[in-house]
Amino acid sequence: MAKRTFALGIDYGTESARALLVDVSSGEEVATAVYEYSHGVITERLPGTRTRLPAHDWALQDPMDYLRALDETVPKCLRLAKVKGDQVIGIGTDFTACTMLPVKADGTPLCTLKEFRANPNAWVKLWKHHAAQPEADRVNQTAQRLGEPWLRRYGGKISSEWFFPKALQILHEAPEIYHAADRLIEAADWIIWQLTGRETRNLCTAGYKAIWSKRDGFPRREFFAALHPDFADVLDKKMSRDIRPLGARAGGLTERMAKRLGLAPGTAVAVGNVDAHVAVPACTVTSAGKMVMIMGTSVCHLLCGTEEKEVPGQCGVVEDGILPGLFGFEAGQCAVGDIFAWFTRTAVPPEYHAEARKRKETVHDLLARKAAAYRPGETGLLALDWWNGNRSVLVDADLTGLTLGMHLGTKPEEMYRALIEATAFGTYKIIRTFEESGVAVEEIYCCGGLPEKNDLLMQIFSDVTGRRFRIARSRLACALGSAMHGAVAAGKAAGGFDSIREAAARMAGVRKKTYKPDPKAHAVYDKIFAEYDTLHDYFGRGGNDVMKRLKTLKGVR
């Protein structure tokens, strides 16, 4: 019998990192381990210093947490599965993005150096660091003024979460950090550098977060110069124009790192990748027209098409950005599971909590069970799912939540159902916007925490969108997707695969249970969606900017 071979996937999330060891021949997940970052998300005070962060929209991380995650999880997986280091043929990783940091020429993060430790701009800016909004505004205004052609690929707007606003914030607020940095780099690429000893840049973050495209490369020097004179050479002085495709071998594991983790030196390491994007092939999706939804606190929608299309309010379109040979589209809802969590935390009365305890179920289960007794439309309620703004289609962080239809007999489970329906309408709006723009959405595949937790939610999403929903077999689709990319980096000769499609055919799968739309329910929901759509445009496209005006009034004394 041939020796079993494995691939290792490491999924760097917001609060923790997870390693997953997967049998390359079957996709069997043989061991997993999690590390909660010791400094988590830094929002108040820099670790080991007295420095308070300047404002509430800051969100930083400690890059050393990413290395500690490797130390804690990789050896543990090997131990748990009784797998020897040399049985692991490839390593893949995925990261939140844009999560970026300034480093020295040898990869040393500036925040680890004593002289910069107390400077917030020396630390990792996490994806949800929103303090670079003035810089994002400047990027957008400048791009519009100069008529930059790439703006349309990003739905007409660059987010404050992305690479250049964050880089520009460092230059604006801490020029000494900017000038001391030899490199500004995505954490997704930095971790690969640590594993292989070589700096590489991956196509996914470059395309979705740093305005790069296979055909046009990065924006021109004049654009960067217009943002700030010292920013003119940001590409050549702080970054790299050498962008590698997904699944490419970034290099082999260094001797030092191999020893530290109990793996073989030279083990293939794939170039960096992004958590949502890497999940697509882990859901078995390797072709156009199949939308993958990563459903958790928020929802990411990933979809491939055969042509570049301009889709209003999408997060971006990147050639080869998800799967080679296809145009990858990304859209998203800022809050989904987060809305249900807000509701159960703040708006459910004591007797519901008591009943859930008595029945040994979660409050979510209880609400879903009660809400399932209602027919579509029976609650008379309608909500707009904007508790954390709208990422797609409107791209407007200043929008807020709305519910209507309440009467004196309205029950918590009805409100809960209305919120689920609202998030489903949000997804449906995204689907329809893709289709109206010429990008087909034929089937839907899901992964993440929500689908297996909430049967009602899945059925409502299916009924609202009128589409069958399939669910990834793996509960850890991101880590599995990373392991698959690791197996591709290893290549067929080393026991892996020559393409992500081959890896998906062997290592990925979906569950037997699918959710099929009930045509009657869909017909009712189509009527309610028309109401959602009217309110969406009224409150979201300037019919009535009351949500923004109320936000402005919050600060009035």
Place this chain on the structure above:
Amino acid sequence: MAKRTFALGIDYGTESARALLVDVSSGEEVATAVYEYSHGVITERLPGTRTRLPAHDWALQDPMDYLRALDETVPKCLRLAKVKGDQVIGIGTDFTACTMLPVKADGTPLCTLKEFRANPNAWVKLWKHHAAQPEADRVNQTAQRLGEPWLRRYGGKISSEWFFPKALQILHEAPEIYHAADRLIEAADWIIWQLTGRETRNLCTAGYKAIWSKRDGFPRREFFAALHPDFADVLDKKMSRDIRPLGARAGGLTERMAKRLGLAPGTAVAVGNVDAHVAVPACTVTSAGKMVMIMGTSVCHLLCGTEEKEVPGQCGVVEDGILPGLFGFEAGQCAVGDIFAWFTRTAVPPEYHAEARKRKETVHDLLARKAAAYRPGETGLLALDWWNGNRSVLVDADLTGLTLGMHLGTKPEEMYRALIEATAFGTYKIIRTFEESGVAVEEIYCCGGLPEKNDLLMQIFSDVTGRRFRIARSRLACALGSAMHGAVAAGKAAGGFDSIREAAARMAGVRKKTYKPDPKAHAVYDKIFAEYDTLHDYFGRGGNDVMKRLKTLKGVR
């Protein structure tokens, strides 16, 4: 020393009746007693029968409960205060309206007769019986078609709660009851008949609920004939055209009733009155321009003016309907305290309830305390107070509640505050509509359960409306107002008063504490009210009838 003299007020509410014994010379409230109706509000099954009510919008009562209330409360008040029956010089009553019943020529309610007992249409139709909506629609359509001039006095719409829709429902559904009835009568007048042995009709219910006016009388015969041939003579066959002014002496207490209650035969009894209207002089208000708000589960707004004006969406204008010599206007909000009760019951999490228990306060107190820490506008929330439809200004029962501005950090106390603000905006809209129609609202007087319970609410109402709020001294303003009318019915010669103004000067009062608007808060609220107003018109005046369409979809299978 002269013998102290007293007046007795009896306030017939929805769930109970309350008697109050008041010193005529000082207004001192010397004793009170409550009787909860033994059959309460009948919504499911007729008492002592197997008859189920036909639908959910039925609400009936047992007239015997009104007599039992007298038996239980009047002797108790005398006993508690150690007052002799002959010290009581006058009796006044007030009732919910329109609350009506079919009776025989001697006043016997049809529902007390064996042959009619199982027929729902033989029972008292309570004010909130809403099953006569088809009849109300017919009344409105017919009045419009025939161009009836009185329609404009009622904001252009007759409610299903009022007298003729209810009477017509009896004729439509139970012609045998209609024909067996010698009289159709307001419970407010029926109870006076029981006390005095004489049928009288009071101006207040006739004016506000039965389309009567001092100048034009009732609608013409042709109108009633157009509703139904058998309805043509409803006035002369089932009612009375002899309408008595408020405070008039209906008669003296019968021997039999005097004995039963422990009072003196011949004691003056005032003609019937309505619970909200009778409270106006009990708040010391006896002139134009001073709005009285009876604030509880719902809010009634009563206001007198010197001219008849057409005010959009008011409940009605009746000359002498509240105070003699003035035009009485009525408006209302269908749900106020009810909305806060809904919120605390269904949308407040366990830890808030636990904290309230620990601090020995109500959940309302806790929410109000926490909500008071916010500045106007600080929550970023806005609501429409239509949890039970809109009575004024839109007169539309099919409107529903709305909240917007929620985000993932929104707290229960913020929602609570937004709901209070919404009800204050609803009152402000009513005030502005009066003023835009030429009826001045200079000062505001309050009574009812809410004002003394919720300091924050009163301050917000004052800040939103920009007006000083005074509160009636009495916690039982309706019963006090009835007692005052009893003292007027007795007249000066018998130790009472010759006018309600004299009675108010002696027996009524307001508290020292008033609520004055903070100009800064009012300025912010004016901006938020502009937003409320825009949404009010958008959702309430046909800009977007989503609330109604959602209501229609509730029934779709």
